Amino acid sequence: MSTLHAGYFSTGLDADPELAAAIAGELKRQQDGIELIASENLVSRCVLEAQGSVLTNKTVEGLPYGRYYGGAEFADAIEALAVKRATELFGCAFANVQPHSGSNANAGVYLGLLKLGDCILSMNTAAGGHISHGHPATLTGRDYRIVPYGVSRETEQIDMAEVRALALKERPRLIIVGGSAYPRSLDFSGFRAIADEVGAFLMVDMAHFAGLVAAGVYPHPFPHAHVVTSTTYKSLRGARGGLVLWNDPALTDRISYGIFPGVQGSVMMHAVAGKAACFGEALKPEFKAYNAAVIANARALAETLQQCGVRIVSGGTDSGLMLVDLAARGIDGSLAAKALEAAGIAVNKNLIPFDPNPPEAPSGLRLSANAGTARGFGVEEFVAIGQMIDRVLRAPKDEAVLASVLASVRAMAARFPIYTKGP
Numbered sequence: 292m293s294t295l296h297a298g299y300f301s302t303g304l305d306a307d308p309e310l311a312a313a314i315a316g317e318l319k320r321q322q323d324g325i326e327l328i329a330s331e332n333l334v335s336r337c338v339l340e341a342q343g344s345v346l347t348n349k350t351v352e353g354l355p356y357g358r359y360y361g362g363a364e365f366a367d368a369i370e371a372l373a374v375k376r377a378t379e380l381f382g383c384a385f386a387n388v389q390p391h392s393g394s395n396a397n398a399g400v401y402l403g404l405l406k407l408g409d410c411i412l413s414m415n416t417a418a419g420g421h422i423s424h425g426h427p428a429t430l431t432g433r434d435y436r437i438v439p440y441g442v443s444r445e446t447e448q449i450d451m452a453e454v455r456a457l458a459l460k461e462r463p464r465l466i467i468v469g470g471s472a473y474p475r476s477l478d479f480s481g482f483r484a485i486a487d488e489v490g491a492f493l494m495v496d497m498a499h500f501a502g503l504v505a506a507g508v509y510p511h512p513f514p515h516a517h518v519v520t521s522t523t524y525k526s527l528r529g530a531r532g533g534l535v536l537w538n539d540p541a542l543t544d545r546i547s548y549g550i551f552p553g554v555q556g557s558v559m560m561h562a563v564a565g566k567a568a569c570f571g572e573a574l575k576p577e578f579k580a581y582n583a584a585v586i587a588n589a590r591a592l593a594e595t596l597q598q599c600g601v602r603i604v605s606g607g608t609d610s611g612l613m614l615v616d617l618a619a620r621g622i623d624g625s626l627a628a629k630a631l632e633a634a635g636i637a638v639n640k641n642l643i644p645f646d647p648n649p650p651e652a653p654s655g656l657r658l659s660a661n662a663g664t665a666r667g668f669g670v671e672e673f674v675a676i677g678q679m680i681d682r683v684l685r686a687p688k689d690e691a692v693l694a695s696v697l698a699s700v701r702a703m704a705a706r707f708p709i710y711t712k713g714p
């Protein structure tokens with residue numbers, strides 16, 4: 292009997308009809324729907340191919356040109372290329388492209404720069420911070436002393452005087468800026484001044500706005516941050532994974548060892564290849580235009596919803612994502628997200644600052660223009676999307692309304708086809 296089944300090296304997903312059907316379903320969902328989830332985007336076919344390549348077969352540990360395993364010639368070249376492009380893209384001296392995810396990038400930095408029990412000052416999740424910044428349910432929350440800062444009740448934006456007062460009182464070793472649901476721009480130089488005053492490292496987690504930074508349409512974390520972490524698959528529009536950037540050579544070993552062997556093992560070379568492809572695309576002039584369009588489109592969506600009488604947290608967006616306060620419609624984020632999904636619009640429910648409701652049924656929705664802009668939607672489409680959302684929020688249980696919006700969604704999606712050559 293053959294040791295390999297027929298078609299092992301030649302037949303693709305067709306060899307597994309059950310799995311193929313589910314993947315085809317996901318492709319169709321992406322093609323036919325409107326994607327407003329801020330942590331998602333639509334990658335190029337080049338990124339798809341790089342991430343689905345034979346690099347998945349290669350195991351390497353350590354850094355390029357210093358691997359534990361042999362046969363690393365091309366893996367070295369690919370990772371070195373990703374590093375070179377990342378440093379060029381973000382104008383910094385060093386990059387580590389190995390983190391499997393944004394959370395791993397953060398955990399590796401903490402392990403490299405901190406001692407067990409050190410204090411971290413980070414934004415609380417209720418105000419838009421990310422769980423990997425010290426949520427009690429995570430290892431980070433257990434291993435470090437987390438002091439959260441929030442936003443001001445009046446402006447729903449970070450109050451730098453409050454951050455400074457907390458820093459002076461708690462003497463953190465690390466201050467983290469950047470969140471998952473913070474819609475406005477951030478004062479990196481103000482944070483650095485506070486970090487310097489108390490002798491802390493400043494880490495900027497730009498997971499959500501990395502693409503905007505690369506394109507120059509959002510404040511740049513350098514030279515203010517000691518370390519910058521990111522994901523590569525949100526506004527950066529690339530392969531899944533994480534990234535760490537820094538300038539001080541004295542931090543190099545600490546960060547590298549914090550990631551490997553600190554928090555993860557061998558490199559996902561296929562993901563690194565995908566990152567190299569994405570950084571290459573982000574260096575092209577079109578990427579600037581894409582991110583400028585993300586901001587313009589997000590503002591058009593926010594303004595449309597405001598004109599419909601829905602409140603946008605903090606009054607707008609600088610970061611391409613926005614939080615919608617559903618109070619005026621008397622429904623919670625869970626019901627709203629389900630109704631929108633039934634109408635073909637993917638969003639996520641989200642806490643808003645000082646939310647009176649629990650995370651399972653929060654008062655808000657988080658929306659972003661990342662993915663819609665990638666498929667070619669412009670201001671006109673985002674105004675129309677705002678009006679569709681308003682219709683659903685006014686009648687979330689009305690089947691006729693949901694069906695009518697779904698028809699509009701399908702029609703709009705059909706005008707902007709994606710991945711027409713199949714998965």
Ligand SMILES: *Cc1c(COP(=O)(O)O)cnc(C)c1O
Pocket residue numbers: 330391392393394395420421423469470471496497498499522532533
């Ligand atoms: C999305 C996100 C992460 C985590 O990324 P994973 O890849 O899911 O681990 C980390 N930090 C911030 C601010 C994020 O928005």
